[in-house]
Amino acid sequence: MREAxxxxxxxxxxxxxxxxxxxxxxxxxxxxGCQLNVLNMEDELLALGEAIDIAYFPEAxxxxxxxxxxxxxxxxxxxxxxxxxxxxxxRNQAKLLITIGACATAGGIQALRNWGNVEAFxxxxxxxxxxxxxxxxxxxxxxxxxxxxxLWGCPIDRHQLLNVLTNLLAGIEPRIPTHSVCLECKRQGxxxxxxxxxxxCLGPVTRTGCGAICPQMGRECYGCFGPAENASxxxxxxxxxxxxAQQFHQQFQIIPQDIVRRFRGxxxxxxxxxxxxxxxxxx
Amino acid sequence: xxxxxxxxRTIKVNMMARVEGEGALHVTVxxxxxxxxxxxxxxPPRFFEAFLQGRHFSEVPDIVARICGICPVAYQMSAxxxxxxxxxxxxxxxxxxxxxxxxxAEWIESHVLHIYMLHAxxxxxxESGIEMAKDYPDIVKRGLRLKKVGNQLLTLLGGRxxxxxxxxxxxxxxxxxxxxxxxxxxxxxxxxxxxxxTIRWTTGFEFSDPEQDYTFVALRSATEYPMNDxxxxxxxxxEIPAVDFEQYFQEKxxxxxxxxxxxxxxxxxxxxxxxxLHLNYEQLxxxxxxxxxxxxxxxxxxxxxxxxxxxSLEVLHAIDEALDIIQQYEAxxxxxxxxxxxxxxxxxxxxxxRGLLYHRYQVNEDGTIQAVKIVPPTSQNQRQIEExxxxxxxxxxxxxxxxxxxxxxxxxxxxxxxxxxATHFLTLxxxxxxx
Ligand code: SF4
Numbered sequence: 194m195r196e197a198x199x200x201x202x203x204x205x206x207x208x209x210x211x212x213x214x215x216x217x218x219x220x221x222x223x224x225x226g227c228q229l230n231v232l233n234m235e236d237e238l239l240a241l242g243e244a245i246d247i248a249y250f251p252e253a254x255x256x257x258x259x260x261x262x263x264x265x266x267x268x269x270x271x272x273x274x275x276x277x278x279x280x281x282x283x284r285n286q287a288k289l290l291i292t293i294g295a296c297a298t299a300g301g302i303q304a305l306r307n308w309g310n311v312e313a314f315x316x317x318x319x320x321x322x323x324x325x326x327x328x329x330x331x332x333x334x335x336x337x338x339x340x341x342x343x344l345w346g347c348p349i350d351r352h353q354l355l356n357v358l359t360n361l362l363a364g365i366e367p368r369i370p371t372h373s374v375c376l377e378c379k380r381q382g383x384x385x386x387x388x389x390x391x392x393x394c395l396g397p398v399t400r401t402g403c404g405a406i407c408p409q410m411g412r413e414c415y416g417c418f419g420p421a422e423n424a425s426x427x428x429x430x431x432x433x434x435x436x437x438a439q440q441f442h443q444q445f446q447i448i449p450q451d452i453v454r455r456f457r458g459x460x461x462x463x464x465x466x467x468x469x470x471x472x473x474x475x476x
Numbered sequence: 477x478x479x480x481x482x483x484x485r486t487i488k489v490n491m492m493a494r495v496e497g498e499g500a501l502h503v504t505v506x507x508x509x510x511x512x513x514x515x516x517x518x519x520p521p522r523f524f525e526a527f528l529q530g531r532h533f534s535e536v537p538d539i540v541a542r543i544c545g546i547c548p549v550a551y552q553m554s555a556x557x558x559x560x561x562x563x564x565x566x567x568x569x570x571x572x573x574x575x576x577x578x579x580x581a582e583w584i585e586s587h588v589l590h591i592y593m594l595h596a597x598x599x600x601x602x603e604s605g606i607e608m609a610k611d612y613p614d615i616v617k618r619g620l621r622l623k624k625v626g627n628q629l630l631t632l633l634g635g636r637x638x639x640x641x642x643x644x645x646x647x648x649x650x651x652x653x654x655x656x657x658x659x660x661x662x663x664x665x666x667x668x669x670x671x672x673x674t675i676r677w678t679t680g681f682e683f684s685d686p687e688q689d690y691t692f693v694a695l696r697s698a699t700e701y702p703m704n705d706x707x708x709x710x711x712x713x714x715e716i717p718a719v720d721f722e723q724y725f726q727e728k729x730x731x732x733x734x735x736x737x738x739x740x741x742x743x744x745x746x747x748x749x750x751x752x753l754h755l756n757y758e759q760l761x762x763x764x765x766x767x768x769x770x771x772x773x774x775x776x777x778x779x780x781x782x783x784x785x786x787x788s789l790e791v792l793h794a795i796d797e798a799l800d801i802i803q804q805y806e807a808x809x810x811x812x813x814x815x816x817x818x819x820x821x822x823x824x825x826x827x828x829x830r831g832l833l834y835h836r837y838q839v840n841e842d843g844t845i846q847a848v849k850i851v852p853p854t855s856q857n858q859r860q861i862e863e864x865x866x867x868x869x870x871x872x873x874x875x876x877x878x879x880x881x882x883x884x885x886x887x888x889x890x891x892x893x894x895x896x897x898a899t900h901f902l903t904l905x906x907x908x909x910x911x
């Protein structure tokens with residue numbers, strides 16, 4: 194996570210400046226679920242619309258006003274040749290740029306193509322492949338431009354987004370928790386899926402934010418909030434995926450192919466998960 | 477580039493607003509004649525059918541949900557209903573009821589979003605639901621609360637409203653107790669009244685798009701308003717099981733769009749709430765029929781803009797039925813039937829909020845997916861959308877471009893198109909995970 198680009202504001206003023214901040218929401222390759230979670234703020238949406246000027250949000254409004262914008266939310270990953278210049282242009286228009294969701298933050302589930310052959314896909318299907326503009330990879334926004342805050346999750350948790358927005362409005366530096374789902378799961382008092390049920394739960398290596406809903410629903414976490422940071426060491430250190438994968442293999446007799454699939458999921462392209470799945474591919 | 481005749485005119489909507497996903501509209505007119513209408517979908521493909529190959533069947537509900545953030549339950553429902561016959565499992569009635577309840581919740585949430593936040597602003601002349609709230613605060617608040625009731629029900633059953641986590645092949649990972657469900661009764665009772673108000677509100681709008689003689693295609697069931705069961709039927713005599721779908725419905729590529737057009741024997745048709753309503757009027761709850769009879773509107777609806785009324789009626793139906801299901805519900809002993817994988821191929825159609833959603837799966841003996849085909853509602857409606865625009869345009873060609881473009885955009889929005897869904901389907905047999 195990088196720091197907000199604008200630091201030296203006059204005292205008592207939020208990074209966003211004195212005026213009602215202008216918000217824009219842009220979409221790249223995605224399912225729209227994270228934007229829907231903005232509209233799912235049923236209790237807060239109208240108040241938000243007053244505190245913030247929603248200047249560009251095509252999914253919600255026909256009013257599309259040009260930049261610059263104070264806060265830009267990005268949903269979706271980079272998958273077409275036009276996407277890279279487009280995100281660079283958007284970055285130029287954005288005081289603060291926040292990625293929302295696994296697609297924008299990690300490449301999303303469509304990053305599974307990164308292990309496949311997209312040219313062959315297209316040619317096998319389309320008589321005129323030149324009409325289909327698709328890159329061979331799906332990459333996160335941060336591989337292309339500087340990102341100020343990253344929200345994880347497939348979809349994002351709307352309370353987390355609301356928290357970031359209200360903090361920014363109040364001039365407070367937003368803090369996005371990085372510890373594992375396990376802590377939240379314990380806090381809620383669920384029976385441990387891994388230890389008690391013997392299911393290959395990714396909770397120990399997955400970032401909190403969802404509210405531990407999978408254990409609550411009696412199933413194993415599948416990593417949709419991406420990798421946690423290793424709490425016992427310093428922040429930024431990746432979680433110990435290899436010890437968890439070993440446990441899956443040795444204790445639960447999970448075959449390498451299944452371990453590959455487990456880590457190569459919604460956040461499969463993000464480094465700790467990618468390296469773990471690649472390591473098991475050859476075992 | 478070929479030169480354009482002087483009297484040619486191109487009307488463009490470069491970014492359609494208030495639809496899910498990204499698309500544009502290009503209309504070419506020459507000598508007051510419509511030459512070409514193209515609904516261009518530039519939402520890039522995501523290759524779901526490719527990723528699914530080599531995955532385990534148990535992962536399918538979590539993966540296909542990501543095709544669409546607005547109707548993930550529909551994808552999960554079509555998937556489990558397609559996969560379960562392969563494994564020869566029977567789903568107990570209580571689980572079937574819960575699945576119906578989950579679908580009711582999604583219909584409520586998705587329809588109310590479209591009615592209040594995306595479509596109504598067209599009738600009342602606003603840019604968005606949020607803008608509309610400045611003049612109609614109580615109405616928009618009613619809509620938001622109604623939507624929230626749908627989302628609460630989704631969250632109770634699935635852990636969260638977007639991409640719920642509890643659906644699995646064989647049942648659920650967890651089922652609620654009757655008491656948990658009963659905590660929502662008060663909200664649902666409020667919602668039932670609000671849904672009646674919604675119908676009175678939307679039936680009062682002015683519908684001015686041209687009347688059309690649509691071919692409607694939807695599931696039709698003898699016992700219920702269709703969600704997970706029924707035959708694929710039309711108002712022109714079609715009645716087939718899901719297994720025959722691909723014999724009658726074919727996908728066609730057009731070069732200007734990343735989505736394939738699905739046609740019924742080469743012809744366009746309309747799928748979605750209007751089609752369901754016309755083919756299943758008898759199965760609507762008595763309350764819905766009563767309310768409709770007092771509005772002054774009656775079937776058939778021949779204008780696509782009246783989709784907003786069809787959605788309002790379905791919201792009331794879904795709420796009424798949710799209350800009914802909660803009343804009869806007895807929690808099953810097991811949340812899911814156990815599944816032993818075996819090889820096979822099977823297909824299912826369920827009714828997504830926007831219409832028919834077809835899935836076909838071919839599974840290997842070890843439970844890995846060999847091939848998948850998915851046909852979402854929006855690719856089925858695309859051709860019909862273009863035809864509606866062709867019918868609409870001659871009435872407005874004397875108006876300025878901006879006005880024509882807005883009129884076209886409104887017609888497209890009447891379909892509640894989900895463009896994210898429409899592009900993610902390519903039949904591929906290449907990408908494989910290592911064995
Ligand atoms: S992160 Fe998940 S929910 Fe958000 S847009 Fe991407 S696929 Fe949809």
